[in-house]
Amino acid sequence: ALRVSAVAEADKTAAINKSGTSSVPATTKDIENKLRYLFGRNEVSTPNDAYQGTAWSVRERLIDAFNKTHEHWKKEDPKFIYYLSAEFLMGRSLTNTVFNLGLQGDYATALKELGQKMEQVAEAERDAALGNGGLGRLAACFLDSMATLDLPGWGYGIRYKYGMFKQALKDGYQQELPDIWLTSGNPWEVRRDDVRHMVGFGGRVERRREAGGREVAVWTPAEQVIAQAYDNPIPGYSTPTTSNLRLWDALPLSEFDLAAFNAGDYDRAMLARERAEAISAVLYPNDSTPEGKELRLKQQYFFVCASLQDVLSRFKATHGSARWDLLPSKAVFQLNDTHPTIAVAELMRLLVDVEGLEWDEAWGITTKCLNYTNHTVMPEALEKWPVKVMAKMLPRHMEIIEVINEGWTQWLSAHLASELPAPEERAKRIAAMSIIHENPWNKEEMLVNMAYLAVVGSSAVNGVAAIHSNIVKDEIFNDFYKIFPSKFQNKTNGVTxxxxxxxxxxxxxxxxxxxxxxxxxxxxxxxxxxxxxxxxxxxxxxxxxxxxxxxxxxxxxxxxxxxxxxxxxxxxxxxxxxxxxxxxxxxxxxxxxxxxxxxxxxxxxxxxxxxxxxxxxxxxxxxxxxxxxxxxxxxxxxxxxxxxxxxxxxxxxxxxxxxxxxxxxxxxxxxxxxxxxxxxxxxxxxxxxxxxxxxxxxxxxxxxxxxxxxxxxxxxxxxxxxxxxxxxxxxxxxxxxxxxxxxxxxxxxxxxxxxxxxxxxxxxxxxxxxxxxxxxxxxxxxxxxxxxxxxxxxxxxxxxxxxxxxxxxxxxxxxxxxxxxxSSDRTIRQYAEDIWHVGPCRPPPAAGGQQ
Ligand code: BZD
Missing domain, CATH: 3.40.50.2000 (Glycogen Phosphorylase B;)
Incomplete structure (x- = not known):
């Protein structure tokens, strides 16, 4: 017989006991079944039990909505927004999902039957803390608004195994503890075993001549990992639309190095695995000074490379590989700060090296598809990577950035000829605007300025509040603003x-x-x-x-x-x-x-x-x-x-x-x-x-x-x-x-x-x-x-x-x-109208559904 906790009123207990499971409403039964068959627990006795049962039950409704939305989007083939962000600070999902799907009545009553309170049950969920602060939470609010406004769009990021550290106080000092958030499973994600992409690092680049006489760059990476997709459905409010946050997990190419294993070198056998898993292991807990570590660049390239391959392969499946000119009318990418800026070079690589487009055509497509949001004005926060580091980890991308910069500085030189006729003056300005420049504190070192790469590679650049967008225009990117005034916009932030x-x-x-x-x-x-x-x-x-x-x-x-x-x-x-x-x-x-x-x-x-x-x-x-x-x-x-x-x-x-x-x-x-x-x-x-x-x-x-x-x-x-x-x-x-x-x-x-x-x-x-x-x-x-x-x-x-x-x-x-x-609804409407040029595409209401 079912045991309910002491808080349940006696008559209810009696009713349930009397008639066994048959009088228990479908939702209550579903919660119990989830707990029983997924966790092997026969009774809902704690808020945590109730949370697990409820979450896994809600998940199915969520996936139904997700599937309907995506069937519809596939059929309609609208232009899609891809929000690329190294961080999504989602927090808890249960309450938001239940309320956004309009299921609160069902689940609140069911939980009451089980002697539980929705509010307490919700508190048993661990936060998904895959972000540092404002920037990551903004991305999460934006996903909610995009879905609510029926805008076809996905978030793309990293499925960190450890999110933002947990903070404890020890004698009044901060102590950092690991955020082990995936231990009891995550009901809000679906692993897609059929969605995997290879991501390479290091190695060398060679030139080969193709049959038609065209010279092509062939990159042979020294290391490869698999990017495994996990989908996190994002329910809109008061609409059948349920969109998606696709996060990538890094896996080794093979479980372990069998040769090393057979030779008895067990440590070496596991090495590749550890190296691969390190990529999506942990979020860098820095919210204002970029972490200049190689692993951070690896993370950035990892998720950008997987995401772009993913989008391009879907595009090819629908439009074939002869109509890349259509890409800007089908896909727009928003770069959440400079963290995904390697996308400029990666999209060029995919179009030129892999798809065989001419450089100029590829550049036209790339710059039409990308846009960049700046979130900080503090000079020390603007990301720069040493050319040496970039060339070692991403040799082909470094070449591509050099070619982009050559074209850019040449164009600048011609453009500035009348404004700055004196060659030294002009050279000075060009040096100040170059994507690759000297490290001002170490003349020996050359740096790739990721913000400049993002500005040059994007259609629109925006700040996140009126005063900030003015500082972006008048100070940090003023030279660029003077040349491309219409590229610069303001999109004041919002919250859901x-x-x-x-x-x-x-x-x-x-x-x-x-x-x-x-x-x-x-x-x-x-x-x-x-x-x-x-x-x-x-x-x-x-x-x-x-x-x-x-x-x-x-x-x-x-x-x-x-x-x-x-x-x-x-x-x-x-x-x-x-x-x-x-x-x-x-x-x-x-x-x-x-x-x-x-x-x-x-x-x-x-x-x-x-x-x-x-x-x-x-x-x-x-x-x-x-x-x-x-x-x-x-x-x-x-x-x-x-x-x-x-x-x-x-x-x-x-x-x-x-x-x-x-x-x-x-x-x-x-x-x-x-x-x-x-x-x-x-x-x-x-x-x-x-x-x-x-x-x-x-x-x-x-x-x-x-x-x-x-x-x-x-x-x-x-x-x-x-x-x-x-x-x-x-x-x-x-x-x-x-x-x-x-x-x-x-x-x-x-x-x-x-x-x-x-x-x-x-x-x-x-x-x-x-x-x-x-x-x-x-x-x-x-x-x-x-x-x-x-x-x-x-x-x-x-x-x-x-x-x-x-x-x-x-x-x-x-x-x-x-x-x-x-409201982030207002913000997202403005992005959709002024930057993305994407309109709503709402799936038909679910049969018997409330919307
Ligand atoms: O972005 C914040 C700004 O400081 C806030 O003023 C603004 O409201 C929000 C949203 O636009 N920036 C960040 O949160 N930045 C980071 O978290 C960050 C993370 C990694 C590396 C660099 C910055």
């Missing part, structure tokens, strides 16, 4: 309103739906503007506040689990969650918390009663080799332990570092946030996307005039945002004058406190203090001292506003109401 409001904050979503009279805002977020007229309505504000309170309670529960401490849920919940980086200035946040603490200490108990209580939360991972970022984490935990233990102030101020920030944690934290911090030095954060998620959930922003903060302020009303700090156009001047800058006395005091050991660990914090205090050019690069006083003022305004709860709630509603623009 499904995951980031409807599914992660169903209480707020229900309130909005009730107020607007329909849930149509979920795929038409512009409808949220109608909330503006209710922003000052006290009754609506009260209901709005009740939702926020419930979410704060939940976050308080999480803090309790992690830190063992109760927090005051009437306090202002102040959050900064993102990768730890000097430019994002978590350090500045800590400095202001220290100042707040010192002020509270100086007050009398009577005065303190007037203070606005705050619970500050900081979360984020530091790249393993980023020493300064790790020191910042330690500063947060050290300051937190002093503040949280102080009986004088602990009712008014807390600081907690929440370890292992990831997509799922964001889904809990963001709905509970009242104030969120986006305080990067102006001109450094390309866009930011968590700012959009917070705004969507009615969270106020304290931020600099940077990235998408600017556009959020425009939509929300700049008077509703706590904006502070220097502007991007003043940064260069201020950096030069930094040594003459007179720091605020409050700043000096705090620096003395940290140096003097107020938070312990003074030796460890010394480099942090020095990084912002030695008044030589280049120090305090991110201008914390310049923004410090303005930041404290803005924090003061936050307190004043919070005292007036009606005003705070009005603003909170205005943020959600102003979020319409920041």
């Amino acid at each position: 309103p499904r995951r980031w409001l409807a599914w992660c904050n169903p209480e707020l979503a229900d309130l909005i739906t009730q107020q607007l009279g329909s849930d149509a805002w979920i795929n038409d977020t512009e409808q949220l503007t109608a909330l503006r007229t209710h922003a000052s309505d006290p009754a609506f504000q009260q209901r709005w506040a009740a939702v926020k309170s419930a979410k704060k309670e939940r976050l308080a529960g999480l803090i309790k689990r992690v830190w063992g401490e109760e927090v005051n849920t009437a306090a202002l919940f102040d959050i900064q969650i993102k990768r730890i980086h000097e430019y994002k200035r978590q350090y500045l946040n800590v400095l202001s918390i220290i100042w707040r603490y010192k002020q509270l200490k100086r007050m009398s108990p009577q005065q303190r009663l007037q203070a606005v209580p705050r619970v500050c939360v900081i979360g984020g991972k530091a790249a393993s080799a980023y020493d300064m970022a790790k020191r910042i984490i330690r500063l947060v935990t050290a300051v937190g332990s002093v503040i949280n233990a102080d009986p004088d102030t602990r009712d008014y101020l807390r600081l907690y570092f929440l370890p292992d920030y990831n997509v799922s944690l964001a889904e809990t934290i963001i709905p509970a946030a009242e104030l969120s911090q986006h305080i990067s030095t102006a001109g450094t954060e390309a866009s930011g996307t968590s700012n959009m998620k917070f705004a969507l959930n009615g969270c106020l922003i304290i931020g600099t005039w940077d990235g998408a903060n600017i556009e959020i302020a425009e939509e929300t009303g700049v008077e509703n945002v706590f904006v502070f700090g220097v502007r991007a156009e003043d940064i260069n001047g201020l950096r030069k004058e930094r040594k003459n800058f007179k720091t605020d006395p409050r700043w000096d005091e705090i620096m003395r406190d940290i140096e003097g050991g107020m938070f312990g660990d003074k030796e460890y914090f010394k480099p942090l203090v020095d990084s912002v205090n030695n008044m030589k050019v280049g120090n305090d690069w991110f201008l914390l001292a310049n923004d410090f006083a303005a930041y404290l003022d803005a924090q003061q305004q936050v307190d004043e506003c919070y005292r007036d709860q009606a005003e705070w709630l009005r603003r909170s509603i205005m943020y959600t109401a102003g979020s319409g623009k920041f």
